[in-house]
Amino acid sequence: MLAIDQNPLNILEQKKYNVSQAAALLGMSNASLNRLRRKGDAPNEISIAGNTRFLEKDLLNWLIDQNPRLKDQFELMESARTAFSRSAARANKAKNKAALKAVK
Known part of the structure; x- marks a missing residue:
């Protein structure tokens, strides 16, 4: 199953469905659904x-897993997001380095 958010404490923040x-x-x-x-x-x-509830992320993950095309699109989106985050972090590091150099 794909993980939207790995933090188990976000259960408190997620919408829950009966x-x-x-x-x-x-x-x-x-x-x-009961079947x-x-x-x-x-x-x-x-x-x-004692009441059954479904977390929003679990419903989304299940729906994605049931649809291979959605799963491929989701994985592509996640890899693009990761690459963008890494690129932004490198750019930010270079910007901070240049700013420190300018101060000296």
Whole structure:
């Protein structure tokens, strides 16, 4: 599964969906989602006070994993984002180095 955010503490900040909301968001019936859950093919779920909830990132990851074309696009987007971040960090480092040199 693709990881949108590796920080487990962001669970508190994420939108959570109950079974009906998750099914509607995924465009399926409650029965279809429950069938997938019984088979172990549904998005990851968590339990809060005994109630089943789905995290927004888990629904998105599951949806991407179900669609190879979306998965390819997402991986391409993530690699571009990583390359851009590295490039921006190098440019920022060079800018800071030049600024320090100008101060001396």
